Amino acid sequence: MNLHYGAFHALHNVNLGIDENEITAFIGPSGCGKSTLLKSLNRMNDLVQTCRITGKITLDGEDIYGNIDVNMLRKRMGMVFQKPNPFPMSIYDNVAYGPRTHGIKKKSELDRIVEESLKNAAIWDEVKDRLKKSALAVSGGQQQRLCIARALAVKPEVLLLDEPTSALDPISTVKIEDLLLELRERYTIVIVTHNMGQAARISDKTAFFLHGEIVESGLTMDIFSNPSDRKTEDYITGRFG
Amino acid sequence: MASRKNVFSIILKVFVYLAMGVTVLSLAGILSYILVNGVKTFKWSLIFGKFSSQNPSMSFAIVTTCVTIFLTLLMAAPLSVFCAVYLTEYAKRGSKIVRYVRLATETLAGIPSIVFGLFGAIFFGTVLGFGYSILTGCFTVAIMLLPVIIRQTEEAIKAVPDLYREGSYGLGASKLRTVFKIVVPSAAPGIVSAIILSMGRIIGETAALIFTLGSVAQLPGSLLDSSRTLAVHMYIATRDGGAAGREVAFLTGTVLVFIIFLMNVAASYIGGKVGKDFEN
Ligand SMILES: Nc1ncnc2c1ncn2[C@@H]1O[C@H](COP(=O)(O)OP(=O)(O)OP(=O)(O)O)[C@@H](O)[C@H]1O
Numbered sequence: 001m002n003l004h005y006g007a008f009h010a011l012h013n014v015n016l017g018i019d020e021n022e023i024t025a026f027i028g029p030s031g032c033g034k035s036t037l038l039k040s041l042n043r044m045n046d047l048v049q050t051c052r053i054t055g056k057i058t059l060d061g062e063d064i065y066g067n068i069d070v071n072m073l074r075k076r077m078g079m080v081f082q083k084p085n086p087f088p089m090s091i092y093d094n095v096a097y098g099p100r101t102h103g104i105k106k107k108s109e110l111d112r113i114v115e116e117s118l119k120n121a122a123i124w125d126e127v128k129d130r131l132k133k134s135a136l137a138v139s140g141g142q143q144q145r146l147c148i149a150r151a152l153a154v155k156p157e158v159l160l161l162d163e164p165t166s167a168l169d170p171i172s173t174v175k176i177e178d179l180l181l182e183l184r185e186r187y188t189i190v191i192v193t194h195n196m197g198q199a200a201r202i203s204d205k206t207a208f209f210l211h212g213e214i215v216e217s218g219l220t221m222d223i224f225s226n227p228s229d230r231k232t233e234d235y236i237t238g239r240f241g
Numbered sequence: 242m243a244s245r246k247n248v249f250s251i252i253l254k255v256f257v258y259l260a261m262g263v264t265v266l267s268l269a270g271i272l273s274y275i276l277v278n279g280v281k282t283f284k285w286s287l288i289f290g291k292f293s294s295q296n297p298s299m300s301f302a303i304v305t306t307c308v309t310i311f312l313t314l315l316m317a318a319p320l321s322v323f324c325a326v327y328l329t330e331y332a333k334r335g336s337k338i339v340r341y342v343r344l345a346t347e348t349l350a351g352i353p354s355i356v357f358g359l360f361g362a363i364f365f366g367t368v369l370g371f372g373y374s375i376l377t378g379c380f381t382v383a384i385m386l387l388p389v390i391i392r393q394t395e396e397a398i399k400a401v402p403d404l405y406r407e408g409s410y411g412l413g414a415s416k417l418r419t420v421f422k423i424v425v426p427s428a429a430p431g432i433v434s435a436i437i438l439s440m441g442r443i444i445g446e447t448a449a450l451i452f453t454l455g456s457v458a459q460l461p462g463s464l465l466d467s468s469r470t471l472a473v474h475m476y477i478a479t480r481d482g483g484a485a486g487r488e489v490a491f492l493t494g495t496v497l498v499f500i501i502f503l504m505n506v507a508a509s510y511i512g513g514k515v516g517k518d519f520e521n
């Protein structure tokens with residue numbers, strides 16, 4: 001597929017398969033189009049008026065830019081953004097927002113989902129005593145895990161994560177990485193990261209982006225131990241980027 | 242050269258202090274003048290007693306003022322908030338309708354209130370047959386306030402970060418839900434302060450109300466009766482009442498100051514409450 005922002009050609013002939021129950025990592029220098037591709041997977045780019053997409057993206061064989069319910073698509077594809085963006089409401093309401101959106105009203109059911117999601121995002125212990133407090137009052141790293149919990153609460157099939165750990169300390173980062181490895185059993189995960197170590201540690205497949213093109217993609221093991229393209233090698237060994 | 246710069250900065254400093262002093266002193270002067278003169282004639286019966294020629298009480302005007310504020314906001318606030326939501330969230334950015342509405346609101350905001358009064362008197366009073374009445378007055382002032390509340394609500398909504406909208410859409414929420422569960426609540430403190438500000442406008446309005454609500458000194462029996470708000474009462478008392486009228490006017494002014502003070506306290510309380518869960 002190709003993607004343009006107005007006259008700017010942001011993604012060139014991208015052709016990529018993402019496999020079920022695996023972690024796929026997008027790596028590449030800033031501005032190369034990783035977030036752009038990620039956002040076109042759940043049609044968040046629809047919100048950008050100048051954005052134009054040609055080609056096809058399919059989920060389970062279904063064209064997601066075809067005749068489908070966008071809101072259902074986004075429910076199936078949970079997204080965590082580059083910048084933590086909790087809503088200006090309580091922690092509980094943040095996590096409950098998604099389930100409520102999809103029609104869950106029962107208090108006990110919501111309580112259960114909120115607790116389970118917060119536990120899954122490894123933040124339950126830190127916030128369990130202040131669920132009714134504003135979500136903006138917690139630290140940036142906690143906010144990001146809260147956003148992961150919020151995404152998990154709608155029971156997505158795919159998780160799209162845009163640099164979820166770039167604002168986190170090493171301990172929470174490890175927690176999130178462990179969490180993702182655990183979630184891989186049940187979810188398909190796509191993660192954008194600037195951290196080569198992270199990509200190597202947790203991903204099964206890696207795609208390397210440069211100037212809006214995918215230079216190389218394949219098994220993470222192969223790419224990191226034996227890159228076939230010189231530019232990939234330079235990037236992952238830190239010679240540029 | 243250095244000394245010239247120094248002289249300049251001293252002059253500037255003096256000027257800044259002078260400006261501040263003049264502002265504070267004149268405000269304090271006006272306020273204390275009103276309060277001192279108001280307190281001189283203070284009697285409970287003049288405020289809450291029944292109105293008669295022996296006891297020119299303002300109780301009816303207090304009632305009329307409250308009713309007018311309430312009814313006007315009931316008409317203007319929901320309409321303007323929905324209008325602002327449409328303009329910011331639904332209309333295409335820079336589309337024709339947005340530009341025309343913006344031009345209209347800007348023009349309307351600049352028109353003197355007496356012109357609205359004239360229009361209201363003719364349209365609501367004569368054409369629709371409401372005469373001089375609370376209803377006519379409220380319709381007129383509500384129209385006057387539309388552009389004010391719309392503009393400020395628009396600003397408040399535009400200040401809501403796009404990240405919130407993305408977060409909501411990303412969870413599969415519809416546009417309607419995103420707008421009314423996330424965007425509008427996030428903008429609530431700004432919207433509340435816009436509404437409080439327009440309450441001040443209603444309290445202070447005279448020109449438009451004399452033409453529409455009229456100036457009969459009576460406790461209104463229904464919304465189709467004429468009466469006076471406090472501000473109009475003050476104007477009529479000064480104009481027609483001679484020395485005694487001026488005393489009534491000062492006392493009315495004191496009551497107005499007091500009401501506005503109470504309103505501000507209430508506003509910051511409500512603003513704090515609304516803002517607690519939805520603070521930016
Ligand atoms: N809404 C937009 N309108 C126009 N151009 C955009 C828009 N969003 C992104 N771009 C452009 O598309 C290109 C790719 O951006 P993208 O955000 O996908 O980069 P990225 O790989 O995620 O970078 P980073 O690692 O810094 O997050 C950039 O050149 C950017 O300027």
Ligand SMILES: [Mg+2]
Binds near residue numbers: 034035036082192
């Ligand atoms: Mg990015």
